[in-house]
Amino acid sequence: MRRTLKESKKAPERRRNPLSGGKSSGAKPSARSASQKTKRLPFEQRRKLIVRKAAEFFAESGFAATTRELADHLGTTQPLLYKYFKTKKDLVDEVYKSVFLDVWDDSWDDLLIDRSRPVEERLVEFYARYTDVIMNRGWMRIYLFAGLRDVGITSSYIRLLEERIIRRIAVEICTFCGIELTTDNESHYIEIAWSLQGSIFYYGVRKYAYGLSPRTDKDFVIRNIVGIYVKAWPHEMVVTSPPRSVQLL
Amino acid sequence: MRRTLKESKKAPERRRNPLSGGKSSGAKPSARSASQKTKRLPFEQRRKLIVRKAAEFFAESGFAATTRELADHLGTTQPLLYKYFKTKKDLVDEVYKSVFLDVWDDSWDDLLIDRSRPVEERLVEFYARYTDVIMNRGWMRIYLFAGLRDVGITSSYIRLLEERIIRRIAVEICTFCGIELTTDNESHYIEIAWSLQGSIFYYGVRKYAYGLSPRTDKDFVIRNIVGIYVKAWPHEMVVTSPPRSVQLL
DNA sequence: CTGTGTCGTTATCGATTGATCAATTAAAAA
DNA sequence: TTTTTAATTGATCAATCGATAACGACACAG
Numbered sequence: 100m101r102r103t104l105k106e107s108k109k110a111p112e113r114r115r116n117p118l119s120g121g122k123s124s125g126a127k128p129s130a131r132s133a134s135q136k137t138k139r140l141p142f143e144q145r146r147k148l149i150v151r152k153a154a155e156f157f158a159e160s161g162f163a164a165t166t167r168e169l170a171d172h173l174g175t176t177q178p179l180l181y182k183y184f185k186t187k188k189d190l191v192d193e194v195y196k197s198v199f200l201d202v203w204d205d206s207w208d209d210l211l212i213d214r215s216r217p218v219e220e221r222l223v224e225f226y227a228r229y230t231d232v233i234m235n236r237g238w239m240r241i242y243l244f245a246g247l248r249d250v251g252i253t254s255s256y257i258r259l260l261e262e263r264i265i266r267r268i269a270v271e272i273c274t275f276c277g278i279e280l281t282t283d284n285e286s287h288y289i290e291i292a293w294s295l296q297g298s299i300f301y302y303g304v305r306k307y308a309y310g311l312s313p314r315t316d317k318d319f320v321i322r323n324i325v326g327i328y329v330k331a332w333p334h335e336m337v338v339t340s341p342p343r344s345v346q347l348l
Numbered sequence: 349m350r351r352t353l354k355e356s357k358k359a360p361e362r363r364r365n366p367l368s369g370g371k372s373s374g375a376k377p378s379a380r381s382a383s384q385k386t387k388r389l390p391f392e393q394r395r396k397l398i399v400r401k402a403a404e405f406f407a408e409s410g411f412a413a414t415t416r417e418l419a420d421h422l423g424t425t426q427p428l429l430y431k432y433f434k435t436k437k438d439l440v441d442e443v444y445k446s447v448f449l450d451v452w453d454d455s456w457d458d459l460l461i462d463r464s465r466p467v468e469e470r471l472v473e474f475y476a477r478y479t480d481v482i483m484n485r486g487w488m489r490i491y492l493f494a495g496l497r498d499v500g501i502t503s504s505y506i507r508l509l510e511e512r513i514i515r516r517i518a519v520e521i522c523t524f525c526g527i528e529l530t531t532d533n534e535s536h537y538i539e540i541a542w543s544l545q546g547s548i549f550y551y552g553v554r555k556y557a558y559g560l561s562p563r564t565d566k567d568f569v570i571r572n573i574v575g576i577y578v579k580a581w582p583h584e585m586v587v588t589s590p591p592r593s594v595q596l597l
Numbered sequence: 598c599t600g601t602g603t604c605g606t607t608a609t610c611g612a613t614t615g616a617t618c619a620a621t622t623a624a625a626a627a
Numbered sequence: 628t629t630t631t632t633a634a635t636t637g638a639t640c641a642a643t644c645g646a647t648a649a650c651g652a653c654a655c656a657g
Binding site: 137139140141142145175176178179182 | 603604605606607608
């Protein structure tokens with residue numbers, strides 16, 4: 100409607116440059132330095148740049164932050180944003196998409212069900228690759244911000260995760276352990292698989308979203324936690340009985 | 349300075365009424381219904397009421413929400429807030445305190461180190477009681493909001509948690525498993541204990557903070573996860589070696 | 598070099614924000 | 628009851644919000 104879908108010329112797109120400067124000597128409170136003029140860019144290129152920088156910016160300040168501060172982060176002016184997005188909400192939705200959908204790797208599915216390799220090895224490699232994508236300050240914080248503000252986007256991401264990852268993990272470990280999945284016990288085992296996910300995820304929250312520094316590195320945590328779950332994957336579900344004292348392994 | 353610390357008369361304080369109406373027929377956009385007049389309250393009582401209602405309100409809308417909406421939630425007017433708190437930030441800090449410090453239960457420490465009982469039983473009971481406090485929509489969401497906005501308060505809460513809970517859990521399970529804690533392996537075992545915490549915590553995030561509904565109940569998750577960690581608590585740390593395929597338990 | 602379409606900016610609007618203050622009124626003290 | 632004290636409110640301010648419109652300037656086709 101507003102634009103004839105120029106589709107530009109697939110220019111040599113600058114790929115992933117999360118820590119670019121943007122504003123150099125920006126001591127001024129609101130306006131960008133007069134000496135630094137804004138480079139003129141083709142429509143699609145500018146639009147993508149805005150989404151990328153907006154993701155960086157909203158990750159730090161939350162989606163309640165102002166469009167003017169975002170423009171400062173971009174090195175441009177605030178009304179420019181409204182040439183590319185009708186409302187602030189439209190821009191936020193675009194940031195959601197770029198964070199939750201565009202980074203999804205379809206090869207994760209195949210990796211998880213490749214039964215020519217041991218489950219534990221598959222799981223360790225999957226979580227190593229998965230966390231390479233999500234365990235950074237930007238992704239982690241946007242995930243948390245989105246979950247608190249928009250149940251919708253987080254809900255559908257969690258559904259996606261459960262269908263394609265969590266459920267698969269439960270199936271693979273159960274198969275490895277010789278456990279038959281039934282409609283009765285399925286949700287229980289999925290919940291156990293979720294708790295494996297949660298233990299790894301919360302490590303990322305502490306380290307990246309909150310900027311605290313656990314003493315050990317990501318790969319150590321993944322290897323040990325996966326090892327624990329595969330080794331002690333429950334054969335029968337403890338549902339109502341009181342906690343029995345455990346016999347030492 | 350502003351007030352002579354009246355300390356009121358310890359009136360029969362209304363205790364914990366998280367789901368009160370506040371505004372009844374509030375279809376009006378900004379002002380409260382004229383028929384419903386604000387009850388006049390002693391200083392400390394009103395102050396505590398404001399903090400409690402503010403916690404409810406900020407949990408839903410985030411700390412960026414407006415003081416006017418908060419006043420609506422309270423059933424009073426917006427300027428009233430500034431008779432009790434100098435700035436909005438002061439009120440927010442008070443909410444932090446009421447959520448993170450005032451609910452801490454000192455008996456948790458003793459429960460965890462009571463070696464007359466089996467570790468697994470102690471852990472299950474601790475997490476049952478701990479999650480009774482934190483696993484509700486209000487606490488969970490405020491914890492997440494605070495972590496994203498104020499690293500300070502979350503950082504100190506996590507330190508408190510590590511010193512008094514996580515470290516103790518690591519020590520107790522290691523003792524039970526006959527593992528000697530040294531300065532070399534201590535941080536590794538604390539990290540494993542953190543992952544136990546994380547797996548239970550993330551269950552709460554999904555269910556309460558995001559309002560999703562895991563299919564199984566809290567106690568089931570706690571019993572099974574604690575069982576897994578106690579059973580498979582690693583005797584030697586996997587640090588650099590590639591994942592070995594595991595021998596079935 | 599000159600027009601022309603488009604990217605970017607300046608200026609500004611109405612609504613809303615946190616915060617202040619004098620006026621009001623209900624509760625406690627006399 | 629009358630007086631005193633303090634809790635509550637309506638009115639309002641300066642700053643800031645998202646969003647719009649009109650103008651300016653750079654690139655490119657001819």
